[in-house]
Every structure is written in C-alpha cells, then in structure tokens.
Amino acid sequence: MSEMSGTLHSQPGSGASSFPVSLAGSASGAAREVEAELAQYLPHFSRMSEQLRQTSSQIESSVVEVCGSFQGIAARAQETVARTTGFLSRQGEGSSDARSFEGLIDNCSGTLVKILNVTAEAGEISRRAIERIQQMDKASQAISAALLKLEQIAGGNKILALNARIEAARAGQYGAGFAVVAMEVISQTEKSQKVNAQVNELITNLRTLAGSTLEDLMRMNEKDRERVEQCKHEVDQSLSDLQAAHGEMKEMLTGMTEEGALLATDIGAAVRGLQFQDRTSQRIAHVVEDLETLRARLKARFGDGPVASDEGFSAYTMHEERTVAGTGESESGAGDVELF
Amino acid sequence: MRKVLIVDDAVSMRQMVSFTLKQGGYEVVEAEHGQDALNKLAGTTVDLILTDLNMPVMDGITLIQNVRRMPSMKSKPILMLTTEGLAAKKEQGKAAGATGWIVKPFDPEKLLQTLAKVLP
Numbered sequence: 001m002s003e004m005s006g007t008l009h010s011q012p013g014s015g016a017s018s019f020p021v022s023l024a025g026s027a028s029g030a031a032r033e034v035e036a037e038l039a040q041y042l043p044h045f046s047r048m049s050e051q052l053r054q055t056s057s058q059i060e061s062s063v064v065e066v067c068g069s070f071q072g073i074a075a076r077a078q079e080t081v082a083r084t085t086g087f088l089s090r091q092g093e094g095s096s097d098a099r100s101f102e103g104l105i106d107n108c109s110g111t112l113v114k115i116l117n118v119t120a121e122a123g124e125i126s127r128r129a130i131e132r133i134q135q136m137d138k139a140s141q142a143i144s145a146a147l148l149k150l151e152q153i154a155g156g157n158k159i160l161a162l163n164a165r166i167e168a169a170r171a172g173q174y175g176a177g178f179a180v181v182a183m184e185v186i187s188q189t190e191k192s193q194k195v196n197a198q199v200n201e202l203i204t205n206l207r208t209l210a211g212s213t214l215e216d217l218m219r220m221n222e223k224d225r226e227r228v229e230q231c232k233h234e235v236d237q238s239l240s241d242l243q244a245a246h247g248e249m250k251e252m253l254t255g256m257t258e259e260g261a262l263l264a265t266d267i268g269a270a271v272r273g274l275q276f277q278d279r280t281s282q283r284i285a286h287v288v289e290d291l292e293t294l295r296a297r298l299k300a301r302f303g304d305g306p307v308a309s310d311e312g313f314s315a316y317t318m319h320e321e322r323t324v325a326g327t328g329e330s331e332s333g334a335g336d337v338e339l340f
Numbered sequence: 341m342r343k344v345l346i347v348d349d350a351v352s353m354r355q356m357v358s359f360t361l362k363q364g365g366y367e368v369v370e371a372e373h374g375q376d377a378l379n380k381l382a383g384t385t386v387d388l389i390l391t392d393l394n395m396p397v398m399d400g401i402t403l404i405q406n407v408r409r410m411p412s413m414k415s416k417p418i419l420m421l422t423t424e425g426l427a428a429k430k431e432q433g434k435a436a437g438a439t440g441w442i443v444k445p446f447d448p449e450k451l452l453q454t455l456a457k458v459l460p
Contacts, residue, residue, distance in 0.1 A: 063352040071359050078363075264363070268448035271356050275445030278353050279423055 039302040045295035049288045056284040063277040070267050081260035084253045101246040105239055112235050119228045126221045133214045140207045147200050154193045161185040342459060343367040343384070347377040347391035347403060348421070353444075357390060357421065357451070364452040374398025378406055385412055388459060393422035393429065401436045408437040417458040421446060 090100045164182035168175030344366045348354045351372075358368045369386060371377035373395040389407060393400040400420055407413045417439040422429075425443045433441055439458050442451065 060350065060352050064355055067352060067355045067359060071355075071362075074359070074363060268360070271360060271448050272445050274356060275353070278350050278444060281350065282423060 035301070038298055042295065042298045042302060045291050045298070049291045049295075052284045052288050052291075056281045059277050060281060063274050066274060067271070070270060074264065074267050077260045077263045081257055084257050084260070088250065088253055088257070101242070105242060105246075108235070108239060112232070116228060116232060119224065123221055123224055123228075126217055126224075130214060130217050130221070133210050133217070137207060137210050137214070140203050140210070144200060144203055147196050147203070151193065151196050154189045154196065157189045158186055161189065341365065341367045342387045343369060344455070345369045345371060345377060345380060345386040345389045345391075347371045347374065347389065347395070347400065349373055349392065349395040353392070353421075357446075360446075360448040360451055361390075361455070363448070364455070366455070374400065374403030374406070377403055381407065381410065381413065386416070388416060388455060389413075389418040390421050390455075391418065393420055393424050393433070401432055404433065404436040404438055419454065419458065421451075 161182045164185070165179050168179035168182060171178065342365075344361055346354050346357045346361070346368060347370075348357070349372050354370045354372070358370060361368050369380055369384060371380050374391070375398040377389070377391065378398070389403075391400040391403055398406075400422070404418050407416075407418060418437065419440045419442055420430075420433050420438050421442045421444060423444045430441050440454065442454065
C-alpha cells in the first residue's frame with residue numbers, strides 16, 4: 001500500500017524530516033512553548049490515526065460493495081446480450097432454423113398452400129360430381145322419352161289387338177283361336193304399360209333427388225370458394241402483420257444488444273473511476289505513518305503527555321468518531337430504530 | 341480458458357481486476373501478497389501473473405524473482421500493476437523479470453488488450 005512517497009522519514013528531495021518543528025537537541029524558549037503545546041495534543045495523534053484507518057477501511061468496503069454490484073449488473077447484461085445475440089443469429093437472413101420467425105412464417109405459408117390445394121382439389125371433385133349428375137339427369141330425360149315412346153307403342157298394340165278381336169268375331173268359329181291370341185296381346189300390353197308407369201315414376205323420383213343434390217353441391221361449392229378466398233386473405237394479412245412485428249422486434253433486440261455493449265463500456269469507466277480508493281487508501285496510510293512517527297517522537301521526548309483534551313477536536317460528531325475519541329456515551333448505532 | 345494470478349493486498353483492487361478479467365473471458369486466481377501467490381503457484385499453474393509492487397509479507401519484485409526461478413514459470417508473462425511510476429522502480433521490475441508495467445488506475449479495456457498482447 002505504501003507505494004506513494006511522502007513519509008516523515010523519506011520525503012524525496014528533503015532532509016530527514018518534513019515536519020517544520022525541530023524536536024531534537026536543546027530548544028529555544030519559543031520552541032519549548034511550541035513543544036509544550038504539541039505535547040498537549042500528543043494523545044490525539046493515536047485517535048487521528050485510528051479515524052483515518054477506519055475511514056480508509058470504510059471507503060474500501062464501500063468500493064468492494066459497489067464493485068460487487070457491478071459484477072451482478074454486468075453478469076445480467078452479458079446474459080441478456082448473449083440470449084439476444086443467439087436469438088438474432090437464429091433470425092438472420094437465410095437462416096434454416098425452424099424456430100426462426102422466417103422459418104415459422106414459411107411453415108405457415110407452406111401449410112396454407114397445402115390447405116388451399118386440398119380445398120381446390122375438393123372443389124374440383126365437387127365440380128366433376130356436378131357434371132356427372134347433370135349427365136345422369138340428361139340420361140334420365142332420354143329414358144323418360146324412350147318410355148313415352150314405349151307407352152305409345154303399347155297403345156298402338158292395344159288398338160291392334162282390339163281390331164284383331166273384332167276381325168276374329170267376324171270370322172266366327174274359325175277366328176276363335178285368333179280372338180284368344182288378341183286377348184293375350186291386350187293383357188301383355190297392359191302389363192307392359194304398368195311396368196312402364198313404374199319405371200317412369202322411379203326415374204322422376206331419381207331426377208328430383210339428383211336435382212336437389214345438384215343444387216346442394218353447387219351451393220356448397222360456391223360457399224367453399226368464398227370461404228377459401230376469405231381465409232386466404234385473412235391468413236395473408238396475419239402473416240404480413242407477423243412479419244412486420246418480427247421486424248420491429250428484431251430492431252428492438254438489436255438496440256438492446258447495443259445498449260448492453262454501452263453498459264459494459266460504462267461499467268469499465270466506473271471501474272476505472274473506483275480505483276481512486278486504492279490511491280486514497282495509500283495516501284491515508286502515508287499520513288497515518290507520518291502521524292505515528294510524529295507521535296513516537298513526541299512521546300520519546302514528553303512521555304505519554306497530559307490526559308487527552310477535546311480542545312480543538314469538537315468536530316467529533318458521529319458515533320464512530322466519538323467511539324474512537326473515547327468520548328462516546330452509550331448510544332444507538334447505524335441501523336438501530338427507536339420509536340418514542 | 342486462460343488463467344491469471346492477481347496479486348494485490350487491496351481487496352477492492354483484486355475485485356476490480358478480477359471483474360475486468362472475468363469479463364474478458366479469463367479464469368482468475370487471487371493472492372493478497374507475494375508469499376500467498378507463491379503458495380497458490382505451488383498447487384496450480386497459471387498463464388500470466390498480474391502483481392502489485394508494494395505489499396506486506398512479500399513485495400512484487402521479490403515475488404517475480406522467486407517466480408522466475410520456477411521452471412514452469414520461466415517464460416510466462418508477469419505484469420506489474422501499481423501506482424508507482426518511477427523509472428528506477430520500473431528498472432528494478434524489469435531486472436527482476438517483469439514483462440511489463442501498468443500504472444494504476446488501469447483502463448479495463450486497455451488492460452485486456454495488454455494481456456492479449458503478452459499472452460502467446
């Protein structure tokens with residue numbers, strides 16, 4: 001600690017002592033008076049030394065405490081910067097990290113495209129189904145037309161059979177067999193007409209069902225198309241907002257990283273500033289050394305001197321100072337609380 | 341991680357140097373005077389020593405003279421970190437085997453740069 005020159009014994013460029021009063025050998029009357037005056041203050045030298053030592057120690061404790069706090073601040077700042085830097089490096093352009101925002105947005109876009117493709121495929125299938133139902137409806141119409149023709153043919157057959165019966169009646173007993181055949185033709189024609197009517201009814205039902213299915217499909221197809229368009233628009237907007245928010249966040253984090261670096265610089269400056277304590281401690285140590293030397297010399301000449309007087313030392317105001325001076329009565333210390 | 345031995349009798353200085361070096365990515369060992377440093381060196385090897393000059397028990401110059409006699413520490417850098425700036429003292433340090441001399445108060449960034457420069 002005693003690296004700075006300036007003790008009573010070794011002042012650079014001076015003689016044996018820097019103290020202005022000669023304490024050795026015989027003294028003149030005036031010098032004796034000064035010596036006697038000094039002797040009165042002899043007991044105070046050890047108090048002053050102690051005060052200075054305590055002051056130096058308190059400054060050092062405070063600096064150690066402040067430095068400890070800086071360590072905590074710096075550690076937290078470093079951690080923040082490291083995490084931010086890590087996050088930003090994952091967000092860098094061209095980053096393939098799936099956890100990056102670009103990666104997440106790309107994934108969302110990809111998923112959206114897949115959903116749209118699937119929906120479009122479903123729409124295409126619906127469209128083909130509509131076409132097929134329309135074709136089936138046309139086929140049903142053709143069948144209905146064919147059935148109508150069959151009905152007309154059956155009507156013609158019936159008339160022919162009636163005419164045949166008339167002709168058979170005219171032929172008498174020779175036409176009896178022919179009349180039986182004509183009756184059978186009429187009977188078969190009527191059966192055929194019944195089947196025709198049933199088929200016609202079935203086809204009509206089928207066409208009704210096909211028509212309502214077609215309407216449902218067409219309505220659903222139209223709605224799906226609108227919904228997909230709406231969803232696509234909303235997702236596009238959300239992705240765009242997310243991209244913008246991500247840009248802002250990146251900017252903010254970059255700012256935080258820069259702030260962290262500035263904080264490190266500030267702490268560096270503070271560390272440099274706090275080193276005043278080392279120099280102060282050394283100076284105080286040198287002053288204490290001088291005081292001790294002076295006290296030793298005075299003691300050698302005057303013995304222990306008179307009982308310490310507080311004259312000239314009324315500046316003792318703090319509890320600690322009064323304790324060192326030996327004048328402190330019982331009183332509260334730092335941190336004590338007393339309520340009245 | 342490079343290991344540095346800090347020798348200073350002031351707790352606050354050790355703490356400030358230690359803080360600076362740890363921020364710079366160094367591992368730190370502390371000693372409060374020359375003899376304490378020699379005791380620490382008996383149990384561990386370091387890459388660099390950063391020592392104060394005037395300390396109780398054993399001063400920085402005597403420490404360097406002792407350290408230079410240790411085969412494992414012959415070529416390791418030793419820096420003085422002191423409030424003393426007299427040329428004569430510096431000469432003593434150089435003669436004892438010091439690699440460099442830094443006058444307190446130190447600038448944290450410059451201290452780290454100096455360490456990086458002297459470390460192989």
